[in-house]
Amino acid sequence: MSEKELLSHRIVLLGAGRVAQHLGPALFRAGYQVVHVWSRTNATAAALAKQLPGATASIDLTQLPVADIYIVAVSDAAVPAVLTAAHFPAEALVVHTAGALPLSVFGKWPTIRGGVLYPVQTFSPGRAIEWQTVPLCVEAADTVSEATLLGLANTLSADVRLVNTTQRLRLHIAAVFACNFTNHLLGISHALLTEDGLPVELLAPLVRETIDKALAEPPFSVQTGPAARHDQPTLTHHEAALEAYPDWQMLYKLLSDSIQRQARGKAQNNEGAF
Amino acid sequence: MSEKELLSHRIVLLGAGRVAQHLGPALFRAGYQVVHVWSRTNATAAALAKQLPGATASIDLTQLPVADIYIVAVSDAAVPAVLTAAHFPAEALVVHTAGALPLSVFGKWPTIRGGVLYPVQTFSPGRAIEWQTVPLCVEAADTVSEATLLGLANTLSADVRLVNTTQRLRLHIAAVFACNFTNHLLGISHALLTEDGLPVELLAPLVRETIDKALAEPPFSVQTGPAARHDQPTLTHHEAALEAYPDWQMLYKLLSDSIQRQARGKAQNNEGAF
Missing domain, CATH: 3.40.50.720 (NAD(P)-binding Rossmann-like Domain)
Known part of the structure; x- marks a missing residue:
């Protein structure tokens, strides 16, 4: 045509x-x-x-x-x-x-x-x-x-x-994680800052670098933060500080758990390769 | 000096x-x-x-x-x-x-x-x-x-x-949401694509636009996706498709619930303004 x-x-x-x-x-x-x-x-x-x-x-x-x-x-x-x-x-x-x-x-x-x-x-x-x-x-x-x-x-x-339909469904779910859920987390971080009078620009360079890195390397392989390094005192401290936000406190806990499970799974896979 | x-x-x-x-x-x-x-x-x-x-x-x-x-x-x-x-x-x-x-x-x-x-x-x-x-x-x-x-x-x-110390703790928690948790979600979306042989570049323009938008406007005010529009058939369909990934299925459900609660909270606030 x-x-x-x-x-x-x-x-x-x-x-x-x-x-x-x-x-x-x-x-x-x-x-x-x-x-x-x-x-x-x-x-x-x-x-x-x-x-x-x-x-x-x-x-x-x-x-x-x-x-x-x-x-x-x-x-x-x-x-x-x-x-x-x-x-x-x-x-x-x-x-x-x-x-x-x-x-x-x-x-x-x-x-x-x-x-x-x-x-x-x-x-x-x-x-x-x-x-x-x-x-x-x-x-x-x-x-x-x-x-x-x-x-x-x-x-x-x-x-x-x-x-095809099967691939598109999976792609759509991946897009929900990468776009909709990511936006929600950025919304939580934005709200935590503004409610305390902190300028939201403070996080912009961090967010940009996070995304640049995640688009350049498999994100699981570049995971940082207290959960990834199994820093329990910081995790406990953060969770306690979120007591006024039970919804976000629960998300904090579950996302940290998921990061830790992911890190352990990777470690197990690595061991399995020997 | x-x-x-x-x-x-x-x-x-x-x-x-x-x-x-x-x-x-x-x-x-x-x-x-x-x-x-x-x-x-x-x-x-x-x-x-x-x-x-x-x-x-x-x-x-x-x-x-x-x-x-x-x-x-x-x-x-x-x-x-x-x-x-x-x-x-x-x-x-x-x-x-x-x-x-x-x-x-x-x-x-x-x-x-x-x-x-x-x-x-x-x-x-x-x-x-x-x-x-x-x-x-x-x-x-x-x-x-x-x-x-x-x-x-x-x-x-x-x-x-x-x-100060109090502000820095809150900023650090906000950074965990904006960076570490965001990276974990991008890792999940990356894994969902690669495990099905889909190219990860498919999501790059979406991720870039999501971040550009979230840094330009309060992210809660620009939330999109099935949870934000209370599209229950799609939410159910997605959750069922994640059955092989119980950890990510749970995160899908809880993040969708949190987005819906956030949207309802906003609606209530808006009504309260009249």
């Missing part, structure tokens, strides 16, 4: 949340015709359509315009309900963007062709994303759909991969 | 571990005379002394040379034992580098002047640290020692602050 044929694809975007807000403009900039935005509320559908010249907006899933690709970019839990309610043309290529939903979610609708376009990135309002660097994971039920999706993904990003 | 007087200070380094390996050369480059390195083993003391022209090495705490500042850069748990065993000249300024040890750890030795020089950074062998950006937290028992330590810290870093 030539690039010209590819870019002639008409796209309907279902959803106007974080992913859709970033994906819609990226598709438009790449030269696609985003002809329609559906969302649960008029205001959000219209707001996103306004950014996509030529796009109409609606809240009616039964009157979607004819298009070549329908991208369902709603929250994972809402995908089945959208697929159930929507009227798609026969043989339409319908794609979801969810990490944890299998390709087989489309199995109940044999008249459409199912696919997945999962961007491994976190999207927030007002933060620009450099799409060329976003890994895009593609899966499709048939080779024609797969070729169409690979072509589309390649116009958005330089990092496109075929990733 | 002039810079020339300051730089005439003779320094003895007690310890040859990660902090000492980074601090010793930084002091030498800043123009100080590091006259001696003590460590528990000859090999480590000699190896570090070799990098510090003019420095001798020993494993004997009772024969330390006369110096103006003694920096005890051993693991937190080992500091009291080093202070007990070492023979310091009367009125010597003795400084530890630990986040969780109070200034009062020096209280048992009334003939020395105690101080703290705590660098908020993680140090690893072979990784260069840009000292000018490392926050250095200073505390001392008297104003003369404080001035000496502030002067020394200011020659190493552009970010020097007076931080």
